[in-house]
Amino acid sequence: MDNIAGSKSSLTWAVHLSVVLLVALWLFPTVGLLVSSFRTADQISSSGWWQSLFPTEQNLTLRTADPADPGAQQLLNGIYTVQGNLFVVEGSAETAAQSAAEISVWGTSSREISTYQPGDTADLGDGETLTVQHNGDYIWASPTELTGRGQRAFVTATTPPEFTLKNYETVLISGSTTDSMSKAFFNTMTVTIPATIIPIVIAAFAAYALAWMDFPGRAILIAIVVGLLVVPLQLALIPLLRLHLGIGIGKGYLGVWLAHTGFGLPLAIYLLRNYMVGLPRDIIENAKVDGATDFQIFTKIILPLSFPALASFAIFQFLWTWNDLLVAKVFLIDSTGDTTVMTNQIVELLGTRGGNWEILATAAFVSIAVPLVVFFAMQKYLVRGLLAGSVK
Amino acid sequence: MHPALQGLLTIIIGVGGCVGYFYFSNQFLDKVLYPAKGAQAGRNINRANMIRPWLFLFPAIVALGLYLAYPVFATLWYSVTDRDQGGAFVGLANYRQMFNEPKFWEAMRNNMLWLIVVPAASTAFGLLAAQLTDRIKWGSFAKSLIFMPMAISFVGASVIFKLIYDTRPVDQNQIGVLNAVWLQFDGGAGSFLILRLAPICLLLCFGAMVAYVAWAFVKPMIKPEDTRISGWTVPLRLVVGAGGAYLIFLSLRAILGLTTAAFPYGEAQTWLTIPFWNSFFLMVVLIWIQTGFAMVILSAALRGIPEETVEAAIVDGANPFQVFFKIKMPQIAGTIVVVWTTITLVVLKVFDVVFAMTNGQWGTQVLANYMYTQLFVARDWGVGSASAMMIMLLVSPILVWNVYNARKEMR
Numbered sequence: 001m002d003n004i005a006g007s008k009s010s011l012t013w014a015v016h017l018s019v020v021l022l023v024a025l026w027l028f029p030t031v032g033l034l035v036s037s038f039r040t041a042d043q044i045s046s047s048g049w050w051q052s053l054f055p056t057e058q059n060l061t062l063r064t065a066d067p068a069d070p071g072a073q074q075l076l077n078g079i080y081t082v083q084g085n086l087f088v089v090e091g092s093a094e095t096a097a098q099s100a101a102e103i104s105v106w107g108t109s110s111r112e113i114s115t116y117q118p119g120d121t122a123d124l125g126d127g128e129t130l131t132v133q134h135n136g137d138y139i140w141a142s143p144t145e146l147t148g149r150g151q152r153a154f155v156t157a158t159t160p161p162e163f164t165l166k167n168y169e170t171v172l173i174s175g176s177t178t179d180s181m182s183k184a185f186f187n188t189m190t191v192t193i194p195a196t197i198i199p200i201v202i203a204a205f206a207a208y209a210l211a212w213m214d215f216p217g218r219a220i221l222i223a224i225v226v227g228l229l230v231v232p233l234q235l236a237l238i239p240l241l242r243l244h245l246g247i248g249i250g251k252g253y254l255g256v257w258l259a260h261t262g263f264g265l266p267l268a269i270y271l272l273r274n275y276m277v278g279l280p281r282d283i284i285e286n287a288k289v290d291g292a293t294d295f296q297i298f299t300k301i302i303l304p305l306s307f308p309a310l311a312s313f314a315i316f317q318f319l320w321t322w323n324d325l326l327v328a329k330v331f332l333i334d335s336t337g338d339t340t341v342m343t344n345q346i347v348e349l350l351g352t353r354g355g356n357w358e359i360l361a362t363a364a365f366v367s368i369a370v371p372l373v374v375f376f377a378m379q380k381y382l383v384r385g386l387l388a389g390s391v392k
Numbered sequence: 393m394h395p396a397l398q399g400l401l402t403i404i405i406g407v408g409g410c411v412g413y414f415y416f417s418n419q420f421l422d423k424v425l426y427p428a429k430g431a432q433a434g435r436n437i438n439r440a441n442m443i444r445p446w447l448f449l450f451p452a453i454v455a456l457g458l459y460l461a462y463p464v465f466a467t468l469w470y471s472v473t474d475r476d477q478g479g480a481f482v483g484l485a486n487y488r489q490m491f492n493e494p495k496f497w498e499a500m501r502n503n504m505l506w507l508i509v510v511p512a513a514s515t516a517f518g519l520l521a522a523q524l525t526d527r528i529k530w531g532s533f534a535k536s537l538i539f540m541p542m543a544i545s546f547v548g549a550s551v552i553f554k555l556i557y558d559t560r561p562v563d564q565n566q567i568g569v570l571n572a573v574w575l576q577f578d579g580g581a582g583s584f585l586i587l588r589l590a591p592i593c594l595l596l597c598f599g600a601m602v603a604y605v606a607w608a609f610v611k612p613m614i615k616p617e618d619t620r621i622s623g624w625t626v627p628l629r630l631v632v633g634a635g636g637a638y639l640i641f642l643s644l645r646a647i648l649g650l651t652t653a654a655f656p657y658g659e660a661q662t663w664l665t666i667p668f669w670n671s672f673f674l675m676v677v678l679i680w681i682q683t684g685f686a687m688v689i690l691s692a693a694l695r696g697i698p699e700e701t702v703e704a705a706i707v708d709g710a711n712p713f714q715v716f717f718k719i720k721m722p723q724i725a726g727t728i729v730v731v732w733t734t735i736t737l738v739v740l741k742v743f744d745v746v747f748a749m750t751n752g753q754w755g756t757q758v759l760a761n762y763m764y765t766q767l768f769v770a771r772d773w774g775v776g777s778a779s780a781m782m783i784m785l786l787v788s789p790i791l792v793w794n795v796y797n798a799r800k801e802m803r
Contacts, residue, residue: 011712019524019534022517026538029552029680032569036555045560048567194406201410206452213445219802221449226798228460230791232741234763235780236459238773239466243458253402262459265452294444295418323545325744326764343547347748350551357555357567364551368544375543379536386685387692 036361038163044357057104057158059113062086064130064138064153067146079141086136086153106132106155113154124151167362181366183338184345188322188367190253191332191341195260195321196314202261203268204310208298210269211276212284222273228266236263237330244331252339256332263327264317271388275309276302312385315378319371342367410451417447464784471777486774496779498755499762502671503786506742506758508639509672511735513679515728516601518686522694523716525687535691539684546681546744553677554749557663571660578657587655592647599643606636665754674756677745682738686731693727694720733790740786759783 035049046058065072065084072082087101105114108122116122118134128142140151171181244255287297325343332339346363353359426436474482490496521538525531558568566572577583609632664670697720705719743760750756767776
């Protein structure tokens with residue numbers, strides 16, 4: 001608009017810069033979650049995710065090998081020794097060469113973690129000594145036979161950036177009862193797919209009747225649908241739960257499908273009717289003249305032509321049911337917890353594993369990955385649906 | 393049986409049953425009840441066509457009636473009965489009990505705060521994003537990134553923001569962004585600029601926005617010669633004017649407070665437990681999600697503005713700001729109202745964010761979560777239903793407005 005007068009606006013650069021800032025601000029939280037889901041627990045708790053590409057300094061408590069392990073203790077020149085690498089013992093590296101961590105200072109008690117430099121030899125009393133090198137190699141020596149568990153060493157180490165798929169393994173495959181999301185994932189699928197398709201089928205027929213069939217009371221029905229669009233589903237919780245328990249559906253998939261169907265119908269009918277009314281009248285009248293029944297017109301002409309509207313509502317309903325917590329908590333999840341969905345599982349993880357960000361971040365990312373894929377693949381329809389649903 | 397297989401089976405039964413109903417009921421109507429042949433073919437076809445709309449509508453009417461219309465009345469009934477007395481009618485006792493609970497008033501106060509801040513901020517950010525991305529080449533790409541949080545569940549967003557608000561003990565590295573940034577402030581010039589001057593500017597913008605809207609409502613009453621107003625809008629205009637004045641007063645007071653407040657520099661904060669402000673940290677989550685929605689709708693509205701009006705204004709010497717506020721804003725005012733009311737509806741029902749992040753502790757309770765607590769934790773259905781009716785009461789002006797508009801449109 002500014003170019004019309006012939007002068008290039010001086011604001012252009014400011015606009016580009018502001019958009020970059022705005023996008024970065026909006027993307028930043030999600031990226032944080034994604035990056036965190038690929039980091040190890042130690043890494044997450046020792047540095048912010050935005051530093052994940054740089055080496056981090058962290059305080060670790062490591063332990064030497066147990067002297068009691070077969071082959072761990074050797075008698076060299078009359079001195080019992082246990083040798084190895086602290087990081088290998090801890091299981092964070094396979095061999096000493098793989099461990100790229102650098103120890104800067106270390107100590108042998110939790111109150112004095114920076115007493116010794118790498119290469120120093122610490123006196124543990126009774127002639128026992130411990131020597132720790134830069135890369136974590138240690139020699140633990142004693143004139144008498146070593147017993148008990150391995151000696152603890154408190155090190156301050158600079159560890160290189162490290163990324164892992166282990167979190168995803170824990171969350172998706174491991175089958176651990178508290179952390180595994182695989183069951184919840186399938187449960188969410190089981191809720192979502194019928195809860196998306198059933199309202200579409202019901203609403204499509206109803207929308208066709210409201211758009212193209214003449215019968216008394218049509219206008220009032222449309223007004224009622226518009227009114228029901230905004231009724232908060234909170235009102236429905238208690239009466240419907242009582243109803244479900246009363247007629248024997250109880251808590252379960254059938255109940256949650258019916259509930260999602262009921263709650264999604266007003267928007268579905270509204271969107272689809274608005275779209276179908278706009279279809280050309282000629283086609284429908286020609287088909288009628290040629291002897292097609294309403295059912296045939298609907299399935300052969302209206303449905304294929306309404307694909308964009310069907311797709312927009314399908315995305316809405318899919319996102320809504322996939323992301324829902326309240327309806328699932330009330331109508332689906334019973335005391336056994338067998339039918340838990342992902343959103344509910346994440347809320348439970350927030351309670352039990354509030355500090356374990358590697359599990360939380362991964363679980364959350366698993367649950368938002370599918371909607372994100374759907375979102376980016378079908379954004380066109382989502383936008384179209386939003387515009388049809390709210391702009392008059 | 394494997395859960396995936398079980399899921400698949402139930403899907404086939406559920407969806408198949410639904411499609412089957414429509415197919416077979418139509419077949420039954422056409423072939424058995426009123427066949428379109430024989431001596432009475434014509435009469436049969438007419439009768440079948442009279443019945444068919446109801447056949448098409450039957451499942452929808454049942455579902456809507458049972459799952460949305462009936463609960464409104466059932467909840468209303470529960471809210472005036474007592475479950476412990478076997479469902480005896482107790483009048484307004486539940487409401488009285490609810491009004492005597494401080495938690496309820498906390499929820500109401502917070503809800504009002506949410507109702508003002510979230511729609512205002514989302515619409516403002518959405519409008520800003522829409523206007524900025526309107527004419528640049530990579531605008532649609534930028535828009536889809538800002539729009540993305542729409543696909544993320546409230547629970548997922550809560551986890552994302554809990555990571556941002558995370559607090560570690562003093563001797564450890566902060567892994568929450570907010571605390572890491574906070575620890576950078578030391579009370580110097582930068583702190584003054586960002587922690588005092590920037591919020592004051594934001595509050596001034598907010599106050600100006602409120603004044604603009606309130607003035608638009610009140611002006612016709614003071615200068616009636618410009619536009620004619622119908623009598624029934626006067627109360628609405630007065631309410632908006634008074635509310636606007638109160639909000640302006642609040643923002644001025646907040647500005648005064650900001651100039652004198654002492655900030656605890658250098659200490660990591662547990663953001664979600666700071667009284668009053670923690671509600672704002674929860675609101676940020678919803679604003680983050682809803683801005684994309686506002687942006688998409690407003691961007692379409694901006695595109696729909698006739699080019700001639702903008703060109704005419706430029707020819708007359710208007711600068712970009714004048715073009716935006718004097719030419720574009722009035723033309724998309726209707727859309728802004730729609731966006732505002734839609735986000736208002738979302739805010740009224742907000743449950744997941746509060747439930748997952750604080751569960752109403754530390755003074756962050758909102759109505760929907762209060763209701764959930766009453767229903768399923770305290771198991772007091774009377775008070776729970778009463779609070780659900782409060783939500784319905786807050787929604788009903790929008791309901792009436794929507795139905796009124798839809799009826800007007802159809803005529």
